[in-house]
Amino acid sequence: MIKSRFHNMLLLGSVLLVTLFSCQKSNDDDGPKSKSALLTASLWKIASVGADLDKNNTVDLPYPLENCEKDNTLEFKTDGTGISREGATKCDPADPDSENFTWSLKNNETILNIAIPGSFFSGDATIITLNETTMEAYLDITDPDTGTQVRIIFKLIH
Template identity: 35%
Template sequence: MRKIILPAICLVLLYACSKSGSTLSKAELLTAKPWKIVADSILPGRYLNGQLITDMYSTYKACERDNYYVFSKDGTLEANNGTLKCAPADYQSLKLTWFLQSGETKLSISPDQVFITGLGSLCDIIELNAQEMVLRWYDKDNTGTVTRVHTLTLRH
């Protein structure tokens, strides 16, 4: 009897675990835990100190690498400067708003604080799972032509 019950229990638990991971909405994944930027790239690149840089994360200072982002279920977003601030006068946290749009394929953040937070104001969600989020947004010139593509990877 034990030989039958134990495998049956294992199968039920395996099925339950596999189902529970796939039922979280994108909003639930976003709000589960704080996020930190772990990669930041830009194409075709930006000139810094006379050098074309595509890996923007390599230019982050320690005071920028400890910043984190908390998405709350009420639609607020806290952009926090973490333990290390680059300058004493820098904000500790900035309150923004967020929402999903276009069938949960886009993340909208307002007001636009891309130069302060590092997050674009309207991002395509390339990947979003329990461990990682990959966002992409585009700089456009006055004619609407894409001039740069930003890709940002965040993890818990």
């Protein structure tokens, strides 16, 4: 009798476990996330910036980021707006704590159009890499001092 009751409890427990695990949603079934979903998942920080002199999507001339720049964050919201926030340290105490910006994806999510007032991060940035932890993209900008076009690569991380 005890053996039969134990056997029934074991069988019931096994059925419950199989039912529980078979009903759980697998992350593999979700498929790849859209670039919009990847952008808006969490805050981004600037990891690196540099010039790509030969336009081969690698930095040839790194820009040395100051600590007061490394702690700034960018938040991309799902409605096409965003907030650029100063971190705990400011390069200029007179800088505002945050600034609003707008963004959109274009050309089959290969171009990030971003408009941050007063920043060279404004314009059409071609996305090189975008995943759960990293975004790397480049902007072709005109150097205001020389009038020449320069490719700037920037890398953001979570």
